[in-house]
Amino acid sequence: MDRNNYFRRNLIIVLTIIVLLAISVDLTRSQFLYQKTNHTLLNDGLGYRSSKTESKAADFDRAAVExxxxxxxxxxxxxxxxxxxxxxxxxxxxxxxxxxxxxxxxxxxxxxxxxxxxxxxxxxxxxxxxxxxxxxxxxxxxxxxxxxxxxxxxxxxxxxxxxxxxxxxxxxxxxxxxxxxxxxxxxxxxxxxxxxxxxxxxxxxxxxxxxxxxxxxxxxxxxxxxxxxxxxxxxxxxxxxxxxxxxxxxxxxxxxxDYMYPIMNTKVAFIDDFPTPFYNVESQEIHKAYNRTVPAFYRDIWWPDMLQTAKKYDLKYTGVLIKTYNDKVEPPFDDPKGTQQSSLIIYGRELLKNAGEIGLHGYNHQSFANSVKVTETLDYKPWTSISNMVAALQLVKSYMEQIFPSYEMHTYVPPSNVLSDEGREAIKQVFPNMKIISSVYHEDFVAGIAYVQEFGVAKDGMIEMPRLSSGYGMSESDQWAMINAVSSIGAFSHFVHPDDVLDSKRNGGRTWEEMYREYNDMMSKIKAMYPWLRSMTATESGIETMHYTQEKIRIDHTQDGIKGYVDGFTGDLYYLLRTDKKIKILKDCSVEEVDKGVYVVRVKQNKFEIGLD
CATH class of the missing domain: 3.40.50.880 (Class I glutamine amidotransferase (GATase) domain)
Structure with missing residues (x-):
């Protein structure tokens, strides 16, 4: 045998073994990450801390009630x-x-x-x-x-x-x-x-x-x-x-x-319909600009750009997956042609490796609704029974378990921000650990259709955590809503869709470069104006929403400053303090000035003091 060929063959074998070992190690590390992420989140909040971990300040009941x-x-x-x-x-x-x-x-x-x-x-x-x-x-x-x-x-x-x-x-x-x-x-x-x-x-x-x-x-x-x-x-x-x-x-x-009130102090970025099947279709605009098919554009251009923004402006993406884009609302739901496991594998792993989260958007994009008004307005098909919803969701659950067997999804985003009571029950049946619903805070494009939420914990134990804004850019009305939300509850929650790039109505005739520039500008402004907001996944923010909802605070104003008392304390809590006075002594808390005369207060115990002069 030719010695050069023999050497070449052995080199190829060695390199192949090294590559396979690297993939194996990477998969093992990724699997450990998935297990660790879910274990930590479940035990930290969504597993619901026992009442023994909550504490109440001794003087809470004696403090003044406003x-x-x-x-x-x-x-x-x-x-x-x-x-x-x-x-x-x-x-x-x-x-x-x-x-x-x-x-x-x-x-x-x-x-x-x-x-x-x-x-x-x-x-x-x-x-x-x-x-x-x-x-x-x-x-x-x-x-x-x-x-x-x-x-x-x-x-x-x-x-x-x-x-x-x-x-x-x-x-x-x-x-x-x-x-x-x-x-x-x-x-x-x-x-x-x-x-x-x-x-x-x-x-x-x-x-x-x-x-x-x-x-x-x-x-x-x-x-x-x-x-x-x-x-x-x-x-x-x-x-x-x-x-x-x-x-x-x-x-x-x-x-x-010297007014003080609690805030959530969270910043959440959603990507709806992601991971999703990126079908091998052509777009004239994409092909002309990038000489790529649609799947290749998202893989080579869009997703690297989104990751770059996340890294630059401190974002953790929560992607909510879609299994297929068929319009089935009746069984059988199996749809191998409309499903792309590779999409979930590639983008799901990338999400988690970049400190993100995978949530659920749906089996398909047909909202769980049976109202004629909803289905006609959105041009969707009505789901006629909970059993059909359950059957479709079970297929999504099996699909996810095949690829990420140790990963549990905790966040549900309803397609088109529409959800019926029946849909809610179906989700709880199939995904008992699905504890967060994230729809919208403001009325959507047609009044009376969207599932509009307030932040809180519902009677059935589900955490209501609405999104506050959407799109790759921010209109003046969006900016107004954003600055009001940060000022009142200390939260920023925004979502985009990958296919906004392809939809002429949603992209307004803009190219991806223009949309991406606006997206960067928006996230840059948020980071510059409110650098203190904590970047979180939806599940992490859901935990904060739960604690924010359950905590109670009472404030005593003394000659020397403020004494605060918390009932339901489970860990660090955050508050905004407006005062024209100088801050002197701090006990069991820390402060950061975020605007003239405005401070973010991090409370570390169920009783704290702020000296003011």
């Missing part, structure tokens, strides 16, 4: 909606809150409340304005959360609201922030027509602090002193919207001295 009162008119839809929005915001602030009809306010002892919030425009309905203003003058906090009607009742008190001249009603647009009432918001303007208010032309006295004005320079939000107390006024009608909850929280916080 109680708020919201006054509204149930006969007016706008007042009722505003009341509900304020109540939910106050609950996120972890304060006790009561509701009362304006006509019944005369029966309430105002001295039992730290803050009274007026969600009623016609102040003549209140009937006890003198008593209400006296409450403020004696040290109470008042917040008029909607533009009062200009009538005899308003003329009775307008001077005490910091107003020196009342004018006509006017429709205003946009918002310019004069202060950091929204975190990192000072001097920012939002000029889009998505912000519209019914306001009153006013002139304010020089003692009023104006936090926000309209694009037409009409004062929108201000505060002023009233005797020993404070009063805040919102001269508009937009606080009915969830996207403006940061303004509600800010108005409450800035009208109090």
């Amino acid at each position: 109680r708020y009162l919201v006054v509204y008119n149930p006969d007016e839809d706008a007042s009722d909606t505003l009341k509900n929005n304020i109540v939910q915001t106050v609950r996120y602030l972890k304060r006790e809150v009561d509701e009362v009809k304006a006509s019944d306010l005369k029966h309430v002892s105002l001295e039992n409340y730290d803050t009274v919030i007026i969600a009623e425009r016609d102040l003549s309905d209140i009937g006890i304005l003198d008593k209400l203003m006296l409450y403020g003058e004696q040290g109470g906090h008042l917040f008029f959360a909607t533009r009062p009607e200009v009538n005899d009742a308003m003329y009775q008190i307008y001077r005490k609201l910091g107003i020196v001249e009342l004018g006509a009603y006017v429709t205003t647009t946009g918002v310019k922030l004069n202060t950091n009432i929204l975190l990192q918001g000072k001097d920012k303007s939002f000029s889009g027509n998505f912000i519209s208010n019914s306001s009153t032309h006013v002139q304010l006295d020089k003692t009023s602090t104006i936090h926000a004005i309209s694009s037409e320079h009409v004062p929108l939000l201000w505060e002023t002193g009233i005797g020993k107390g404070k009063v805040a006024v919102f001269n508009g009608t937009m606080l009915v919207d969830k996207a403006s909850r940061g303004l509600i929280a800010g108005a409450i916080a800035t009208s109090h001295e």
Whole structure:
């Protein structure tokens, strides 16, 4: 035998053995990673810590209880909606809150409340304005959360609201922030027509602090002193919207001295429909730009770009998988032609190796819904029974177990953000450890269809953890919603779809380079504005959501600062503190200034102290 050929053959054999050994070691390491990741997460939170691990500060029950009162008119839809929005915001602030009809306010002892919030425009309905203003003058906090009607009742008190001249009603647009009432918001303007208010032309006295004005320079939000107390006024009608909850929280916080409230302190990035079958189809745009098929584009261009952004701007991706894109809602569900195991293997491993997570989007993209309105609007087929949903989900479970036998999925994202009660039950049956549902925080494109959530834990134990924004870029309305969410609950949660690149409606005619540039710009701004937000997977954030929901806090204000007491303490918790004072001594907590006079407080024990000077 030719010695060169013999040497060449042996070299090939040796190299083949080395490659196989490397693959084996890598697979073993990956499998260990999958096992370790799930074991840690389950035992750290989603396995639900026993009550023995929770602690309650000894002085919690003796600490002061802050109680708020919201006054509204149930006969007016706008007042009722505003009341509900304020109540939910106050609950996120972890304060006790009561509701009362304006006509019944005369029966309430105002001295039992730290803050009274007026969600009623016609102040003549209140009937006890003198008593209400006296409450403020004696040290109470008042917040008029909607533009009062200009009538005899308003003329009775307008001077005490910091107003020196009342004018006509006017429709205003946009918002310019004069202060950091929204975190990192000072001097920012939002000029889009998505912000519209019914306001009153006013002139304010020089003692009023104006936090926000309209694009037409009409004062929108201000505060002023009233005797020993404070009063805040919102001269508009937009606080009915969830996207403006940061303004509600800010108005409450800035009208109090040394105000502190809990936040989740999380940053989550979802990729819906990923891993997914990338069918071997052609796209003229992709082929012209990259000389690649669609699968090759995602493998060689899109995914490396997304990983680069994650590395640069501190993101952990949670991908939610789709098994197939068929439209079956009746068995049999087996679909070998529509399934790509290679996609789940390649991208699933890459997700986990880059500290990410795999969640569930569905067997296919047919939302678990049987409503005619939903199916006709989305052009989907209705699921006629839970048993069919269960059968489809069992196929997804088997599919996942074949590739990642030791991995358990904890997060479910409903296709098109639509989920029925029957779909929820099917998920619980097939995936008992699926503890998190992530849909949307704001109403989706068609009112009454999307599964709209609040952060919390549902009665059935499922963690409700909505996403707050979507897309490769951020519109001005998205930016407004984002800055309000960070300011009120300390959370950023965003999702994209891989196929946005291919969909002309969703990409708006932009190339991938343009979309990617916008995506980088968005994540760069988030990182620059809020570097303190903790990057997490959906499961990690779900654990924080659970703890945030269950914790209770009470604050005592002393001559030397703040003493805090926590019930339901299970580990480090995070709070925002607004104060104009200097921080001196810290006990069982640490602080980081994140804006002028605003601090993120990391609480390390169930009782903590912050010295203020």
